[in-house]
Amino acid sequence: MMNAQSLEVPAMIAKRHDKLGLTDHDVVKMYHFMLKTRGLDDRMWLLNRAGKVPFVVSCKGQEAAQIGAAFALNPVRDYVLPYYRDLGVVLVFGQTAKDVMLSAFAKQEDPNSGGRQMPGHFGSREHHIVTGSSPVSTQIPHAVGIALAARMKGHNLVAYTSFGEGSSNQGDFHEAANFAGVHRLPVVFFCENNKYAISVPLRKELACEHVSDRAVGYGFPGVTVDGNDPLAVYAAMKEAVARALDGQGPSLVEAMMDRMNPHSSDDDDRTYRSKDELEEVKSHDPILSFRDYLLDCGVLTEASEKALREEVTVEINVATTYAEKAPYPHPEQALRYVFAE
Amino acid sequence: MTVKLYIDSIHDALQEEMRRDDGVFVVGEDVGVRGGVFRVTQGLIEEFGEARVIDAPLAESAIVGVAIGAAAYGLKPVAEIQFADFILPAVNQLISEAAKMRYRSNNDWSCPLVVRAPYGGGVHGALYHSQSLEALFHHVPGLKIVMPATAADAKGLLLSAIRDPDPVLYFEHKALYRWIKDEVPEGEYTVPIGKARCVLEGDDITVITYGLMVHHATEAARELEKEGISTELIDLRTVAPLDSEAILAAVRKTGKVLIVHEDNKTGGVGAEVSAIIAEKALFDLDAPISRLCGPDIPAMPFNPPQERFYMLNSEKIAQAMRQLAAF
Ligand SMILES: Cc1ncc(C[n+]2csc(CCOP(=O)(O)OP(=O)(O)O)c2C)c(N)n1
Numbered sequence: 301m302m303n304a305q306s307l308e309v310p311a312m313i314a315k316r317h318d319k320l321g322l323t324d325h326d327v328v329k330m331y332h333f334m335l336k337t338r339g340l341d342d343r344m345w346l347l348n349r350a351g352k353v354p355f356v357v358s359c360k361g362q363e364a365a366q367i368g369a370a371f372a373l374n375p376v377r378d379y380v381l382p383y384y385r386d387l388g389v390v391l392v393f394g395q396t397a398k399d400v401m402l403s404a405f406a407k408q409e410d411p412n413s414g415g416r417q418m419p420g421h422f423g424s425r426e427h428h429i430v431t432g433s434s435p436v437s438t439q440i441p442h443a444v445g446i447a448l449a450a451r452m453k454g455h456n457l458v459a460y461t462s463f464g465e466g467s468s469n470q471g472d473f474h475e476a477a478n479f480a481g482v483h484r485l486p487v488v489f490f491c492e493n494n495k496y497a498i499s500v501p502l503r504k505e506l507a508c509e510h511v512s513d514r515a516v517g518y519g520f521p522g523v524t525v526d527g528n529d530p531l532a533v534y535a536a537m538k539e540a541v542a543r544a545l546d547g548q549g550p551s552l553v554e555a556m557m558d559r560m561n562p563h564s565s566d567d568d569d570r571t572y573r574s575k576d577e578l579e580e581v582k583s584h585d586p587i588l589s590f591r592d593y594l595l596d597c598g599v600l601t602e603a604s605e606k607a608l609r610e611e612v613t614v615e616i617n618v619a620t621t622y623a624e625k626a627p628y629p630h631p632e633q634a635l636r637y638v639f640a641e
Numbered sequence: 642m643t644v645k646l647y648i649d650s651i652h653d654a655l656q657e658e659m660r661r662d663d664g665v666f667v668v669g670e671d672v673g674v675r676g677g678v679f680r681v682t683q684g685l686i687e688e689f690g691e692a693r694v695i696d697a698p699l700a701e702s703a704i705v706g707v708a709i710g711a712a713a714y715g716l717k718p719v720a721e722i723q724f725a726d727f728i729l730p731a732v733n734q735l736i737s738e739a740a741k742m743r744y745r746s747n748n749d750w751s752c753p754l755v756v757r758a759p760y761g762g763g764v765h766g767a768l769y770h771s772q773s774l775e776a777l778f779h780h781v782p783g784l785k786i787v788m789p790a791t792a793a794d795a796k797g798l799l800l801s802a803i804r805d806p807d808p809v810l811y812f813e814h815k816a817l818y819r820w821i822k823d824e825v826p827e828g829e830y831t832v833p834i835g836k837a838r839c840v841l842e843g844d845d846i847t848v849i850t851y852g853l854m855v856h857h858a859t860e861a862a863r864e865l866e867k868e869g870i871s872t873e874l875i876d877l878r879t880v881a882p883l884d885s886e887a888i889l890a891a892v893r894k895t896g897k898v899l900i901v902h903e904d905n906k907t908g909g910v911g912a913e914v915s916a917i918i919a920e921k922a923l924f925d926l927d928a929p930i931s932r933l934c935g936p937d938i939p940a941m942p943f944n945p946p947q948e949r950f951y952m953l954n955s956e957k958i959a960q961a962m963r964q965l966a967a968f
C-alpha cells in the first residue's frame with residue numbers, strides 16, 4: 301500500500317508536483333477542472349432544490365481524486381468507463397459545462413443520451429467515454445473488453461473504469477478483475493472509496509481493510525491513496541497507466557475520500573450520519589486543501605485564484621441558461637434507435 | 642451444396658466468417674483447446690490462435706460483459722455460453738447492457754455481439770442442461786433471437802447474426818447437432834433475421850413452430866397427409882422479431898392454427914404468436930387458436946419416463962393436429 305504524503309506544505313518547500321513531472325500550468329489546469337466540477341455539481345444540486353431538475357447525483361468531495369486520475373490518462377489514446385459520480389473525469393475527457401447542463405435538464409442536445417438517461421450516465425464516442433447504465437459495476441467487464449479488443453487490434457491504450465467501494469462487492473467487479481488479470485490486460489480499476497454505499501458504512505461493506513486488498517486475488521497490484529490529494533492519486537494512477545502500456549497488465553487504485561452530499565438528491569444523509577461526522581467531512585474539503593497548496597507554493601495568487609473561480613461561474617451560468625432554454629426531444633423519438641436504422 | 646450435419650454447419654460458418662473478417666473472435670468456456678464441450682469450435686484455436694479463440698475463465702457475466710466491451714470497440718465477438726441454462730448469470734449484461742447500449746446512447750454506441758447457446762431437452766440433460774430460455778429474452782426490445790432448425794439455416798443465420806450491427810442471441814438445439822443434416826450452400830450464404838420459412842404447403846391446417854419441433858412437426862404432417870389432412874408448416878427461425886406477415890399469411894390460408902414449442906406454455910413465444918393472430922386475423926379463423934407446448938413445470942426431469950412426458954414428439958403433435966383438423 302502506498303500512503304499519500306501530507307498536504308501540509310511548509311512555506312518554502314519544493315513543489316511536490318515538480319517531482320511528478322507536472323508543470324505549474326498543469327496543476328493550475330487541474331485546479332481549474334476541480335473548480336468546474338464542483339461548480340457544476342453545486343449548480344445541479346441547486347437546480348434540483350429549485351425544482352428545475354428532477355434528480356441529480358453529486359460528486360462533491362471526490363473531485364480531487366477524479367481530476368488526479370484523469371490527468372494520468374490520455375483522452376486521445378485512452379478510453380474511460382466512468383461510474384455515475386465521475387463528472388471530473390468526463391470533463392477532462394472533453395465534455396463541457398454545456399454538455400453537463402443539457403444532460404441535467406434532459407434535453408435533446410444532451411450528448412450522453414439525447415435526454416434519455418438521468419444525469420451521471422455518461423457516454424460519448426467522440427470523447428472515448430463508453431456509455432454507462434444504472435446497475436452498478438456492469439461497466440467494469442466492458443472496460444476489460446475494450447482493453448482486449450484494443451490489444452487484438454494492436455492499439456496500445458488504457459481502459460479506465462471507476463466504481464464505488466460498495467460496488468466492488470458485485471460479481472461483475474470480481475469476474476472482470478479476474479479476466480483482466482488472467483489476460484494481463486491494460487485496465488486500470490479505480491475505486492472511489494467514499495466509505496458509504498448509500499447508507500451502509502464501510503465496516504458493513506467489506507471484511508478486508510481495503511478494497512485494494514482484493515487485487516492480490518486476481519494477480520495484480522492494488523494500492524490505496526489519499527483521494528483528497530490529487531497529486532497522490534495522479535502518482536498512483538501514473539504508475540498504473542505505465543504498467544498497462546508496458547504490457548504488465550491491470551492495476552487497482554483505491555482513493556479514500558468523503559461523500560460531502562447525500563447519496564443523491566432523493567436521499568437524506570442525516571438519517572444515518574451524525575452531525576459531527578457531517579461537520580468533520582466539511583473540514584477536509586479537497587478543493588480547499590489543493591488551493592492552499594497552490595497558494596503556498598506560489599503557483600496561484602489570491603487574485604488569480606479568484607479570477608479562475610469567476611471564469612468558471614460565468615461558464616456555468618451560460619451553460620445553465622442555454623440548457624434550460626434548449627428543446628426537449630420529440631416524444632415519438634423515444635421509438636428510435638432500438639436497433640440500427 | 643454439401644450435405645452437412647447441423648453442428649458442422651455451425652462450425653464451418655464460424656470458421657468461414659473468421660477467415661473473412663479479422664474482427665470476428667470466439668470467447669467462452671472450453672472453446673479453445675477442447676474445441677467446446679460439444680466440439681462446435683473444434684480446430685479453431687489451431688487455425689486462428691489463442692488471441693481469437695479465447696478460453697475464458699468460468700464466469701458468464703464476464704464472458705458476455707467483456708464481449709460487449711469488445712463489440713463497443715468495433716470487434717465482432719461470438720461469445721459461447723456452454724449451455725443456455727447457464728446464461729442466467731449473464732442476464733444483467735444482456736438485458737441492462739447489450740440490449741440498451743444503442744438506445745441509451747441515442748445511437749452513439751452500439752453492440753454488434755453474438756451469443757451462441759446450446760439449448761433444449763430430450764438429451765438426458767435433466768433440469769439444468771435442457772432448458773429453452775428464449776421466452777425470457779423475447780420480451781426484451783433490443784435483442785434479436787434466432788433459433789435455426791436446419792443445417793442450412795444454421796449457417797445462414799449465424800452469418801447474418803455476426804454481421805448484424807446489434808446483439809443477437811443464437812440458440813442452437815443440442816438434439817439437432819448430430820441428428821439433422823441437410824444441404825448447405827457453399828460460400829456466401831445468409832438467411833435474413835426476422836424471416837420465417839415455409840417448410841410445407843398445405844390447405845387444411847397451419848402449424849407454426851421453431852427449433853427441434855420443426856422436425857417433429859414435419860414428421861407429424863407427413864403422417865397426417867396419409868390420413869388426407871394437408872398442413873401448412875411454418876418454421877419461425879427468428880423468434881425476435883417475429884415475422885408477423887408470414888404468420889398471418891399462413892393462418893389466413895387455412896383458418897386453423899396450432900402453435901408448437903418445446904418451451905413451457907405460459908408466457909412463451911407461442912403466446913405472442915397467438916396474440917398477433919388474435920389481433921390481426923381473428924375473423925379469418927375457423928377454429929380457436931391452439932397451442933401445444935412443454936408443461937408448466939420448472940424444468941425437465943432426468944428420469945426417462947418423465948423426460949419423455951415433458952418432451953413433445955411427432956405423435957403428440959400429430960394428435961393435436963388431428964383434433965384441430967376435426968374442429
Ligand atoms: C445492481 C444495483 N443494485 C443497487 C443499486 C442502487 N444503488 C445505486 S448506488 C448504490 C450504492 C453504491 O455505493 P458505492 O459503490 O460505494 O458508490 P457510491 O455511490 O458511494 O459512490 C446503490 C445501492 C444499483 N444502482 N445497482
Ligand SMILES: [Mg+2]
Nearest residue numbers: 464494496497
Ligand atoms: Mg461508496
